Amino acid sequence: MERQELETVIYEKDGPIARIILNRPEAANAQSSAMVWDVENCLKDAENDYNIKVVILKANGRGFCSGHDMGPGGGPAYAEFKEAAEYGHPWAGQAKLFTWPVLHIWEFQKPTISAVHGYCVGGGTYFALLNDIVIASDDAYFQMPLPQGLGFPGGETLIEPWVTMNFHQTYEYLYLSQTIDAEEAKRIGMVNRVVPREDLDATAELIAWQIAQAPLSVLMGIKAGVKRAWETMGMRVNLQASLQMMEVTGHAGDVAAWRKENADKGYGPAPRKVAAQRAEIALEEARKRYPDLKA
Secondary structure, three states: OEEEEOOOEEEEEEOOEEEEEEOOHHHOOOEOHHHHHHHHHHHHHHHHOOOOOEEEEEEOOOOOEOOEOEOOOOOEOOHHHHHHHHOOOOOHHHHHHHOHHHHHHHHOOOOEEEEEOOEEEOHHHHHHHOOOEEEEEOOOEEEOOHHHHOOOOOOOOOOHHHHHOOHHHHHHHHHOOOEEEHHHHHHOOOOOEEEOHHHHHHHHHHHHHHHOOOOHHHHHHHHHHHHHHHHHOOHHHHHHHHHHHHHHHHOOHHHHHHHHHHHHOOOOOOHHHHHHHHHHHHHHHHHHHOOOOOO
């Protein structure tokens, strides 16, 4: 087996299986620039290696991925964002980090599996849910906290309508910044299987080896056929276009006032914390009208 320890991931190649292991547990596997590029470079290597048939994406630590790396003030801490802003471009840095590399997970030409445990939040959900097969441990949970937590309509690549293929469920998930546990994620089609935490790695490994029994050309044919079916419905265009909507919304005046209110009242800065505080306020208001209401 070949094994490389990169700055933020461990990359293994074991016969026909490649494993990309997020390895920034001290920072909750937050998506730093280095992690984005480490994952991207591993994908490129696996894609160009004819011996590799399947990629497994998983993580070390207490959870899968906590989303974008946040700076001290609660905003993203990325040199790519700052560089684009210096040149006056409103979204080039965001696209460079969180549109094209995320699209590469979707467009990767070989089968992919994610093995998700613990927290899977924000941009981390895109790392997990854009894979072909998603295995979740029974302690996994998923959330896009940005609508209620940071004033964005979603992430840079809005995968949620395509992951659930149910607009009612998608609206509820995004409008409320809903936290969904593993069993609920399976019920609505976000994940394939839920297994005990201690069985997660073995289950993903078994599925990978089962897939790898087929010829690479067959696997790539399946991947191309399914992917084209979804892209014919507009998925790829939608994933690209959502970044512009995110940037326009993020600069709206009412969003700026709302963010200031959150800061003034000490709700933040973490989006998940802000979303939780807003949920408490909503519950208080509803109970004024319906005292017996349960959360």
